Amino acid sequence: MIDLTILLDGRSEDPLYTQLYQYIKTEILSGKLAAQTRLPSIRALSSHLHISRNTVDLAYQQLIAEGYVQSRPRSGLYVIDLELETLSSSYSSSMNMPKASVQERSAIQYDFRYGDVDAEHFPFSTWRKLSNQSLQMNQQMLVSYGDPIGELGLRNEIANYLHGSRGVNSSPDQIIIGAGIQYLLGIVAGLLGAAINSIAMEEPGYDGARTIFQHNGLPVHPIPLDEDGLNIQKLYESKSRIVYITPSHQFPHGMVMPLAKRMQLLKWAADMNGIIIEDDYDSEFRYVGKPIPSLQGMDTHQRTVYLGTFSKCLLPSLRTAYMVLPPALLELHKKHNYRLYDQTVSQLQQKTLELFMSNGHWEAHIRKMRKVYRQKQMTLISTIKKLMGNQATIIGQDAGLHILLRVHNGMDELELIQTAEKVGVRVYPVSPFWTHPTQAERSMVQIGFGGLSNEDIITGVHALHHAWFNNY
Ligand SMILES: Cc1ncc(COP(=O)(O)O)c(C=O)c1O
Secondary structure (H helix, E strand, O other): OOOOOOOOOOOOOOOHHHHHHHHHHHHHHOOOOOOOOEOOOHHHHHHHHOOOHHHHHHHHHHHHHOOOEEEEOOOEEEEOOHHHOOOOOOHHHOOOOOOOOHHHHHOOOEEOOEOEOOOOOOOHHHHHHHHHHHHHHOHHHHHOOOOOOOOHHHHHHHHHHHHHHHOOOOOHHHEEEEOOHHHHHHHHHHHHHOOOOOEEEEEOOOHHHHHHHHHOOOOEEEEEEEOOEEOHHHHHHHOOOEEEEOOOOOOOOOOOOOHHHHHHHHHHHHHHOOEEEEEOOOOOOEOOOOOOOOHHHHOOOOOEEEEEEOOOOOOHHHOOEEEEOOHHHHHHHHHOOHHHOOOOOOHHHHHHHHHHHHOOHHHHHHHHHHHHHHHHHHHHHHHHHHHHHHHEEEEOOOEOOEEEEEEOOOOOHHHHHHHHHHOOEEOEEOHHHOOOHHHOOOOEEEEEOOOOOHHHHHHHHHHHHHHHHOOO
16 A cells, blocks of 8 residues: 655645545556555545545545546455556547547547647748758857847847738837747736736636736736627726737637727727737737737837737747837836846747748748648537537637637536546636636637647547537
C-alpha cells in the first residue's frame, strides 16, 4: 500500500472528491501509480488527508466506474494494468462500440484545443531559408541585445501592415515588440498601474489577460455582453477608466462589434478620460462581412492601446507580438525607464520575420490560411449541423479559430468534457473565461479547430455526437 499526499483546495469550485479522483487518475495515466499498486483504504486515506470517508469513497467509486482501479474481495482496490487492457475496435470502424476500453478513454485522438494552429501549411522551407539569410547577413546582431522595443526594420513592416489591413495609425516609434500579448499586457498594466484603481473587461473574457491584470494588482471589473459586444451602459456604471476588450472577435463568444457601438466606446473613452486596450489577436481570420477598422484607427483622441500577435496567423511558438502605444503612454514608457526592459524576442527571429513580411510571404500566407481555416470551420460547422441538428447551438462562427457549442442533452460542462474524453476527444471548458465561473452557461464547451485536419474534424465530431447523444 502507498501513501497519497495531495494538496486539496477547499475553496476551489471543484468538490474535494473530484480533485482526489482527478489526482489519482492522473497518477495512474502518467504511470506514477504503477499497475497492481494497492490504494490506501478509505479509512487510512481519510485520516491521512483529514477529509471525510465519504469524500474518499466517492472518488474511489468514480475510479472503479471508469475502470482505473479494481476491487479485489477482502483485499482492497488495485490499479489496473493499462497495458493489458484489450483495445476494442476504433471508433470510426464501429459506431456501435459497446464500452470504451481504458486505453481508448485515456488516449486522446482528436484534440479540439484552441490555440493550436495548422502545421501542414506553414512554409517551413521559406522560413528556414530566410532564417539562414538573416543569420548570414547579421552576425553582428548576435553579439548584442538589440533595440529594447524591437528591431526598427520589423517595426516598420508591422506599422505598414497594420495601416493597410486594420487602419491602425502608427509610427514605428510607437510600436513595441514582445514575447506575446500577455507579456505586453503586463507592461501596459505596469504603465497604468499607479494611476488607476480597476480595469473593466468583458464577462466572459480572455482569462490570460485577466490573470495578468490581477497579478499586477489591478482589480478586474466584469462587464456583461450584449448581442453585439460589451454593454456600454454597464461600462459607464463601473466607473472604471480603463477597459480591455476584443472588439473584432470577442473572446470567447466571437461577436464582432459593429461600427455604431465602436463609436459609443470611443465616446466613453473621451468622456471618461479613459484608455481602451484593444486586443486584435486574430482579426486576420474574418469569414463573414466587410472588415471593420480597428478602434485605434477610428480613435481621434488617441486613447487606444492596440495589440496584435503572430501566434494565430503564423506560429504560437514564435512568441512574437506587438503593441501600439498612444502618445501619452509612450511618454510614460520613456519616463519610467521601460526601455531598461531588454527585448524578449530574439533578433534573429525578428529579422527572419521582417524578411518574411518584406518579401511578400506574409500577405500570401494570410490569404492562404484564411482559406484553409475557412474550410476547416465549414467542415466543423456542417458536420455538427448534420449530426446534431437542433440539439446543439453553434456560437461565434463569423471569425477566428474556435467556436462555442451549446449542447442540448442535459449534460453540464464537466459531463460534456468527460464523456467526450471517453471516446478519445478533448473539448474545453468555457467557465474559466468568467470572473465568476458559477455564472457561466451550464452546458457549453469551446471547440478549437486550427490544429486538426478536415478529416480529423469530421471523425472527431462523429465521436462527440456518439458520446453526447447515444447514452454513453
Ligand atoms: C484574446 C486573446 N488574446 C491574446 C492571445 C494570445 O496571444 P499571444 O500568444 O501573443 O500571447 C490569445 C490566445 O489564445 C487570445 O485568445
